[in-house]
Amino acid sequence: MEEQNMQSVMEKAQVLIEALPYIQRFNRKIIVVKYGGSAMVDEELKKHVIQDVTLLKLVGFKPIIVHGGGKEISKWVGKVGMEPVFVNGLRKTDEATMEIAEMVLNKVNKSLVQMVQELGVNAIGISGKDGGLLKVEKKLSNGEDIGFVGDVTEVNPKILYDLLEKDFLPIICPIGMDDHYNSYNINADDAACAIARAVEAEKLAFLTDIEGVYKDPDDKDSLISELTVSEARELIKDGYIGGGMLPKLNNCIDAIENGVSRVHILDGRIAHCLLLEIFTNKGIGTAILDDKEDRFYRE
Amino acid sequence: MEEQNMQSVMEKAQVLIEALPYIQRFNRKIIVVKYGGSAMVDEELKKHVIQDVTLLKLVGFKPIIVHGGGKEISKWVGKVGMEPVFVNGLRKTDEATMEIAEMVLNKVNKSLVQMVQELGVNAIGISGKDGGLLKVEKKLSNGEDIGFVGDVTEVNPKILYDLLEKDFLPIICPIGMDDHYNSYNINADDAACAIARAVEAEKLAFLTDIEGVYKDPDDKDSLISELTVSEARELIKDGYIGGGMLPKLNNCIDAIENGVSRVHILDGRIAHCLLLEIFTNKGIGTAILDDKEDRFYRE
């Protein structure tokens, strides 16, 4: 083999060996991936996310995907001649809209199954209805009834344990049922967080459209790479966190406080961000962790 | 207890006792139910079918539902301003149509899951994509390419065995993937037949919109209650069978010859037709059976 080739080959080996302690560390652990945003729209990024999750499955982790589909729902609502309505950032969801939302989310769901199957791993696409996974109650928006929008009240993880035991990769769309077995749309971040808590996931990773949590959103240099729950609370109290990041960060805190070991806010626009976060010692985005945990990952 | 009450109560007991040998006979056997036609449109009938299948599950059978959704697909194709096109009775399925078909079938699928869950039994709604259940190849219509319409070429029943072992009721919509992992629509009768063969079902029951097989379709008295494979072939050869019944009967013959013990063509418009067929000694519709089988059921 030529010199040059040999060197390139050696570098490859080095990357694989670098992954060794991480593979070992997360072996047979459950990792919930909230998949949404740009990473679901760009076909190339989509492929990378699915490759990443499939690789996690193959090297012995137990990934679970929870996905959204907001933009696609709006598109189809328009297609049938209806107008999307939002109240305080929440989609007003009457029966007709709910029907479309369910159709679209399940379509997205099965297209992800398709991609995983193509990579040779067995996936099952389910919603929160299957096996009674997600129970909800109606969510009001500042007291206003905005239709079939639900808050998760209970997670029945039996179906997930069954599917993981049988070596499937579960892919979940965020629809649940209330006590009268009506369908409700659920915010995908909330669903992912509730599921991660219920199965006591090792990790919960949010693929987002931002680089992570900033101390000052206008200052790209103020990206925070690790944040304890206390620090996160402080930032919120001091008003540093706003917009869509606020509920997301609250979800992170909630997850950590209920048994999830570590939550990651990753930039889904970076190819293979998930893989890089887990398998290399660089780290990407912001990690939220327990106050007591040692910060050994990246230091 | 009053006389009259007592008599009514006794009659109830009699019905339950009458069911005993059938419960015993089909204990832990797989029963594939092709669910379609009027029974899927009429809300009352829908409820009865789901009650029946759930009861079968609870008394120890292993039912699997395969459903269609043709009318609903046409409705939604219309809603988005497209025109359904049929070639020799097969829906011409371009990419846009396939997208709608998949959305609609998965919506129907999850609504059936919902109804079963409401009755307290765990269901999972899957398509032929999940776990690579159904592999297809393009189906031509008299040599003409009509788009994403597929013939089942292979069934991978692992996912079904896994779900049955974990005590779920699998509900399947007839979508499969070809070798390049494209989605295809499959005729629900064909899908049910292929699945019944693959799991060597004890029974395959078609819920249809007719009373059964007639010797003379114009003569309501010519309904045939039992038919061996040979007799069915004879009827076809002699030209007695036409219209939509011909492919259905061919499916029945195919199933019997590939390990399914008995196929039933039932009138889905009769409430609880499935239950009555299985649990009483009256029988309903037409049963197709192996030439060698004894006809002990109803005699």
Place this chain on the structure above:
Amino acid sequence: MEEQNMQSVMEKAQVLIEALPYIQRFNRKIIVVKYGGSAMVDEELKKHVIQDVTLLKLVGFKPIIVHGGGKEISKWVGKVGMEPVFVNGLRKTDEATMEIAEMVLNKVNKSLVQMVQELGVNAIGISGKDGGLLKVEKKLSNGEDIGFVGDVTEVNPKILYDLLEKDFLPIICPIGMDDHYNSYNINADDAACAIARAVEAEKLAFLTDIEGVYKDPDDKDSLISELTVSEARELIKDGYIGGGMLPKLNNCIDAIENGVSRVHILDGRIAHCLLLEIFTNKGIGTAILDDKEDRFYRE
């Protein structure tokens, strides 16, 4: 199908569907049936009881039969020229009597096995000796030694769990051993109650020769259909309960207080009383239940 037939068929379906919630409710639950009295003498009733229990087994319950045989024992004691002696209602059981009692009870036991096997379900007839199921100590009658009559001091349920796991219907005759491995006769009601407690049965049903508990035994209209433990205690304190009903009711209270969910005193002279109690919303006889339980069954 003719109008009239169709109606009859529909009514059958209705009965089966009515059973659905009960089948679901008691799925895989243990039900202990104390079988005795007229229902063991009349051949027709005997057949009905066995049909009922076998049906319970087939639809997914886990029934256990505990039976007596007092009249048959007396008959055989007479046959060999001995005189049955009773002290305060308890059979004086010397060694010769015990030998006959054991022979007769085991004969009855195996004849029940025979009937269940004939219905196609696997049964095993055991006594409290097998697998060390029932440990007893000598029971005195007002301080008087009346021979080999025992009180259950310990139940070792391993054998029952083993047999249920292997899908057998256990049929038990009430004979136990003391610390020195001598055989003792046990009151069948007591044995059934002790076993129901040990396996934490969902239900314990006594098949008796009366319609249930009366407030006023002379007033047939005063039959009580449901009774909480507190109410039962009240009735006993107020002297409403006497004769053979007193120990039976005490057994019921004891069972409820030790983990059995519900106890039924049924009229074994009504054909299929067990089936009717469990599968219809009429209810028969008297149900004893926990003070806190909601009375949803029949209302």
Place this chain on the structure above:
Amino acid sequence: MEEQNMQSVMEKAQVLIEALPYIQRFNRKIIVVKYGGSAMVDEELKKHVIQDVTLLKLVGFKPIIVHGGGKEISKWVGKVGMEPVFVNGLRKTDEATMEIAEMVLNKVNKSLVQMVQELGVNAIGISGKDGGLLKVEKKLSNGEDIGFVGDVTEVNPKILYDLLEKDFLPIICPIGMDDHYNSYNINADDAACAIARAVEAEKLAFLTDIEGVYKDPDDKDSLISELTVSEARELIKDGYIGGGMLPKLNNCIDAIENGVSRVHILDGRIAHCLLLEIFTNKGIGTAILDDKEDRFYRE
């Protein structure tokens, strides 16, 4: 320790060590013991037989006991004032006699259970009715109908495998059912032989009242210690074998030819004959073996 003690202790160790290869050889093997004759009457011998079988169980074998009870049956037939009738050596068994036979055999059965339980091992006493173990058809005596005397036509060993798996010692009394589920008495030797064949026992041992097979019954020195099937056939053909030994030897030949590795005719009047046969290199009684087997046991 004193000299003398030490020597005695050493001899003990020697006996245990001598057992080593036999324990190893028969580890987890099924051994069917036909228990009858004097060994069932003499209380001391009875105790020894039960000790032996229990020891076999504890050191890792899987013993099954099949017992008779002829003398005891006759006694009880007499007790109720009836007269035992024999036709060609077979008990004429009308319905009344069958009832007594069943009572007596089950009583004997449970008394053996009692003795095994006392030694700390779990036993279950069953008849050929339980779990449908023994199917029979009526046996004629030279064409004459002698009542409920049956020949085994089918053995369903599921119940035995289930009980062995759950670590019980099965004790079987030889009663079976015909196609109409009537009870029949079976010759215990025949039952033991049929069961040993069905479970492909490693050994079948008959405890008898003779020392073994003699070439010349009048010459005590002509005891045969090993006999191949061919040699046994020769002896029968040449008329050396008569009386009760003839059917027993035919049973032995039948067992060997159907998968049992070795059959032993042991003198049940010698204490611990079973243990000695299996654990020492002396051997007792007559062993019947396959023509091809090497005779390494005792040489």
Place this chain on the structure above:
Amino acid sequence: MEEQNMQSVMEKAQVLIEALPYIQRFNRKIIVVKYGGSAMVDEELKKHVIQDVTLLKLVGFKPIIVHGGGKEISKWVGKVGMEPVFVNGLRKTDEATMEIAEMVLNKVNKSLVQMVQELGVNAIGISGKDGGLLKVEKKLSNGEDIGFVGDVTEVNPKILYDLLEKDFLPIICPIGMDDHYNSYNINADDAACAIARAVEAEKLAFLTDIEGVYKDPDDKDSLISELTVSEARELIKDGYIGGGMLPKLNNCIDAIENGVSRVHILDGRIAHCLLLEIFTNKGIGTAILDDKEDRFYRE
């Protein structure tokens, strides 16, 4: 059989029957045997020990052997021209010595495996390195660093449970690793004691070169056959125990106080001492037991 033979045969049966309660008592219990001293040097004794342990395995116990090899190590240290150095009775173990110690101990280990395999039982020879069984820290001798001599700080018994479940006889040589994965020699008595504690062994037996614990070592009549923990402490306090017995007795006390039911100090120079201790009611050597235990064994 002749009179004399018969008597000898009867005596054999008696020994086997005498073993019955002990086999029953220790069925499936773990017994750790510390094997060392003369019993490892004398080829005949060696054979007897291995026979004993193999027999224990075959009759249903779960023996584990922990062995030393001090004399053999010294021999090989000499062979390569080095001089064994001892500090306060502990071998000074530099890197070169440790290398030899590991070689010798593993050689001895595999030779024991060989002997067990020859008796037809599956053995695996491991050290405390395999599966991370034994973690150690450096042991100082009166503050002096004597090299790679370790104290057990943690036992990870997973490997032992795995091997026992798969029916292997584990044979362990006392080498462990510290936190930096260096090899250390461990005193075999200490290793056996730590392992017995970790697996909560029923028994821990030390094969030694003395007859047991003496009240007065010079008075052979003062051998103590049973000793409670309190009594042992008393003896130590009163200065009766010295030399190599002191650490051994402390190990015994430590084991009893940490879940081992009974510890035996046996004279390994007596053939089959292990067998005799366990299977006969004579007892050999000294048993150390809990203060509360009844002394039923030998009385």
Place this chain on the structure above:
Amino acid sequence: MEEQNMQSVMEKAQVLIEALPYIQRFNRKIIVVKYGGSAMVDEELKKHVIQDVTLLKLVGFKPIIVHGGGKEISKWVGKVGMEPVFVNGLRKTDEATMEIAEMVLNKVNKSLVQMVQELGVNAIGISGKDGGLLKVEKKLSNGEDIGFVGDVTEVNPKILYDLLEKDFLPIICPIGMDDHYNSYNINADDAACAIARAVEAEKLAFLTDIEGVYKDPDDKDSLISELTVSEARELIKDGYIGGGMLPKLNNCIDAIENGVSRVHILDGRIAHCLLLEIFTNKGIGTAILDDKEDRFYRE
């Protein structure tokens, strides 16, 4: 993240993704690694080999290591003052030499265990004696008896399946026993080949001190990267293969013809050669494959 960092990170992701199809392809497959030569002497290479095998284990493969230790044996033979003797390239192995060989090989064996444990994976070091893994017979060298050098005659893989099931990495040194349970040294290549055959390994990889098979050993450009069995035979026949490569190549052919899918001759002097061979599409060394197999790996 800076541009440059980002690019480097992307390249890392690419390497991991490139590994995906290989991880998938060999998931849960057994890979036997013959470990010897320079890779066992150089401490750095040693570490790389152990890292590679541990990584294979962690990502779902089932590696088994078979190692030699020839140079180390010679060193110790010298240390004790003996002279290594070779006959036709085989070590003359008298009893004293065998004793040293066994000591050294087991020491090497446990040092490999140590390294794997340090990486956090459970290993067990065994020889062919444990669990009766390797049976041998004496190997003659041109008819001459050269002592305890053995040819494998039988492999009993139970121990390997047990250890793999319990998730251990088995590390094997090539010592076996003959029918009389004497120890024999086995050529490590032969042992690895016999073991790979017995467990029907997916791959067998030889770590050697050469780059692979050359058509012309003097022409470094004539390295053959893939070789079918037929081609290999041709090369041998035509005299291209000589020296130590001849028996190795014969071993390869033998393995392929007995169920191993692919054999690799790798250059153990290249760091991480094993990882590179399996996880990248470059390939290293020479692969020997079945005549019928497609050569898709590297093309």
